Amino acid sequence: MDVLDFAELRIRGDRRGIDLAAPQRPDFHHLIHVGAGTLRHTVDFSEHVLGPGSWLWVRSGQVHQYTPEDLAAARGTLVIWKPGFVDAEVPFEQGPLVPEGPHARAAQLALRHLTHEYADLSSIPLQAHIETLRLLLTVLLLRLAHARPDAPATHRPGGTFAHYHAAVERDFADTHRVADYAAALGYNTRTLTRATLAATGMTAKQYLDARILLEAKRLLVHTDAPAAEISRRLGFREPGDFSKFFRKRDGRTPQWFRAVARGATRAAESTENPTTR
Structure with missing residues (x-):
């Protein structure tokens, strides 16, 4: 898995010659969180506008496109992982989510903890590090799942x-x-x-x-x-x-x-x- 901010995403795109504005269909999941600014993001030919505090889960196999000028102006975090890394169920509702109140605070805390552990490669053995990331990502996804209104039966x-x-x-x-x-x-x-x-x-x-x-x-x-x-x-x-x-x-x-x-x-x-x- 990987955790990076929008600035790092742009740097990696430039380094690898990837046009982030072009349609992409990766075989891994993207969890996008916007901390400040606005990000327009197209998923399966529908454009979403993500404001501060928004989250969007782009599933493996979906076609999506970034808006480069928004990516340059907004600040946020991207979490990437392969299918099977966690057992969390992909939500049926695919639109952006903006948690409120305690849900928003819990999701932010989970993301900060995940980001911290991702950057800390040396304090625990590698296998323990990977398992820690798996569990923390699961916590984040569960928090986001329960931040949505109750889904119909x-x-x-x-x-x-x-x-x-x-x-x-x-x-x-x-x-x-x-x-x-x-x-x-x-x-x-x-x-x-x-x-x-x-x-x-x-x-x-x-x-x-x-x-x-x-x-x-x-x-x-x-x-x-x-x-x-x-x-x-x-x-x-x-x-x-x-x-x-x-x-x-x-x-x-x-x-x-x-x-x-x-x-x-x-x-x-x-x-x-x-x-x-």
């Missing part, structure tokens, strides 16, 4: 939607049929739809399609794979089926989305949209 581990969510995350590239998930989980489709509507405001099919669309966007932006290859990875029988699916839900062709999301052509937005051809 449908979001909690063991609920119908929680089971469906986990199955979709695991199998969305293998099957696009809600009936298959219902059969595998021992529910009927109406039960899954009721639970998903209560948890997300979407039907079970809409939720599944949104997850497939999100993965398509991640692959289009973060890889150079052609649409036909992405279609295959996502379980579509034909590339044309994937293009129809994408265009119906996003309003653009996969190629057009890729060009705009990457900023490949700023002028493109003022020219004819190829989806209308």
